[in-house]
Amino acid sequence: MQKMKLYFSPLACSLATRIAFYEGGIDADYEEVDGKTKKTATGTDFLTINELGLVPTLRTKEGELLTENAAILQYVNPELAPRDPHLHQWLCFIGTELHKGIFAPLLDKKAPEEAKAYALAKVQSRLDWVAKRLEGRTTILEKLSVADAYLFTVLNWTIVTPIEIAKWPAIASYMKSMHARPAVAKAFAEERALYMKEQERQAS
């Protein structure tokens, strides 16, 4: 058994895994992957580790590679991953409808304007659905789960899109409450600092 190692890019969806680690007080190694050059912090070509170049990628306790956010989240912190079909439902919804259906094209500088417009057309119905669930709640399920780590991470991206979270008060209030959690605030602050450095590197 070895320590788990997370390959991440600052503020990418791998932030959810960091939150899951911090919430559980779980010690792990972290290696940054530059989203543009695909080089890791130790100079390794990340494509030799994961040929699709996607983060999060996890080296498990058994030394195997595990990819895909929903899989990694449930693996790294089982306490926050109850065997509840609704956990799968929300992980799947966040991954397909929000992350891939809306944010992936919006955040991709190479995506054509029409692909972004196509994505934006789905925002209202999808966030209405999320807001309905979060009405009067501070977590998606009965208590904190890895779905919250993922939802918080994805909805943070709205700040660099035309989506205004304030239009959905239940979501705005949920985000505030999540950010007030010490583990979440720590994970976010650390990755935000790394993100600023990455932006500086890429600009120079």
Added chain:
Amino acid sequence: MQKMKLYFSPLACSLATRIAFYEGGIDADYEEVDGKTKKTATGTDFLTINELGLVPTLRTKEGELLTENAAILQYVNPELAPRDPHLHQWLCFIGTELHKGIFAPLLDKKAPEEAKAYALAKVQSRLDWVAKRLEGRTTILEKLSVADAYLFTVLNWTIVTPIEIAKWPAIASYMKSMHARPAVAKAFAEERALYMKEQERQAS
């Protein structure tokens, strides 16, 4: 406890759930949803059942509504859903990278050409990844799982896209082997017949 009920549209991703039922010999009710009018076979407005109008939607044994393919698949046939992080990995990959990232825009008549081109650009790397996994195998994991039901369903859609599965012999051979399973062939043949009827209805 009541019988489970699946809301489906012919050959949509809900076919995976039907395959999971048939593979397990599990008795369930099925109600067709017209993808265009969103009316169910009994004349109900499906949006009053699932406001996003998405299939599969399942009424569980407990009478609750469950949505999202990965969640429903694991719920309906636990025998084909081992507690293996790689099952989650593949369900997530198929749902995000293939279904949402590639096929959703390709199959949507309202999607702009640029959104389709953006999706098509990802086909090579994603199907290379799938083909690498399937090399010399007839199932994604060690034995049949719900991930196979989902992958078979999604890859069937290639026939109405410019994607030529024959370019990836490992995938072509996998599809043939999946289709040779009696439960898969039965589910596919039934939904194909319903699909033809739906096309006739929509054309008239």
